[in-house]
Amino acid sequence: MTTPNFADDTQGRELENLLMLAMNEPAQRPAFYRTLLESTVLVLTDNTAPQGEVVLEAGSPLSLQVWEKQDGTRALPFFTSLAALQRAIEGEHPFLALPARVLFEMTQGTELFLNPKNEYGKEFTAQEVALLLQDGGVNKPQERVVEAGHEYLIGQPEHYPAAMVDALTTLFSQRKPVRRAFLALIHDKAHDEQPNLLVGLEVEGATEQEIEDLIQEAGSVASEALGDNEAVDFCLVSEKERGISHYLIQHTQPFYQRRWGSWLRNIIPSSGIA
Known part of the structure; x- marks a missing residue:
């Protein structure tokens, strides 16, 4: 050494x-x-x-x-x-x-x-x-697969988790693959006694490992910002899918959306034109 x-x-x-x-x-x-x-x-x-x-x-x-x-x-x-x-x-x-x-x-x-x-x-x-x-210092999330035909209730939270949204917005702004992020409240009666917050992530250009690391970091950040008795789930969403993806993309506004201008400024050199 x-x-x-x-x-x-x-x-x-x-x-x-x-x-x-x-x-x-x-x-x-x-x-x-x-x-x-x-x-x-x-x-x-x-x-x-x-x-x-x-x-x-x-x-x-x-x-x-x-x-x-x-x-x-x-x-x-x-x-x-x-x-x-x-x-x-x-x-x-x-x-x-x-x-x-x-x-x-x-x-x-x-x-x-x-x-x-x-x-x-x-x-x-x-x-x-x-x-x-x-x-790496962040808790590993538990993965759950929702089978086809499974019933769940989905809507908007009555109390907006502003601290969690602010923290996740900061995190996602540092992660280029995140295109948009959506928020909802979901209740799987067969699995949870109380509804959980749900964050839907639309990502692109990321490997499976990068997505796993992203969700792991996001879960840790969300847990820090939420109270001890609150839970949050994460899922991937796509405009090509129905179910949860359709609800989040078509019926809610993203709380985070990648700003293309910031990336363009990093890519396109200044031309010096006034």
Whole structure:
């Protein structure tokens, strides 16, 4: 394992910005978790650090610092950047750079804390770390197949879930395959005691895996924005299909619709014409 040069701390600044956004915006959390798992982070070590580049061989002894929190419990600190680390300690101290995923794998069962003593930080319980390694930090949705001829009631919610809609709109604006998104209330009496919110997604140009990842992220974002006792279902819709697709596309207005102008601005260079 090699300790990289952190003179260019672009990655750390991007991750810190996502952390700041994720603190208050559920729609930003999937992007934060995804970027974190792809990032290199810094940990404090009790090992004597030689000068320059360090290569760790498999089985190399490694002692990482664990700090005591105000409540008396202990957590392993790690940092997004050299600047974040320097804000948390006084003087010089040996540290190690390694991929966040490797850190999570080698410290499973340990509580961790990202950027302690910084303006924005996050605690990771052992359960959260396990979820990150398994599903990227978002809960996996349960898949249900509705058979032909199955009866269900569908309509519009009496109380509009504005917080969920706002969070999903932010998420979908970052996901190019989402063309439109629709909202309804659905009741499957054979399966649910109470009606559930239903979000219909019209997507294009996406693989099955990309669609699965999208619904997984959307479900996590929606759950964060909704109350504890509220549930939401997701389905794919198409103008070529009947049933739920027909109702949502023909009888409701999309709460999200992709803006073509924003994509065109990214594709078409400025001509300089006044």
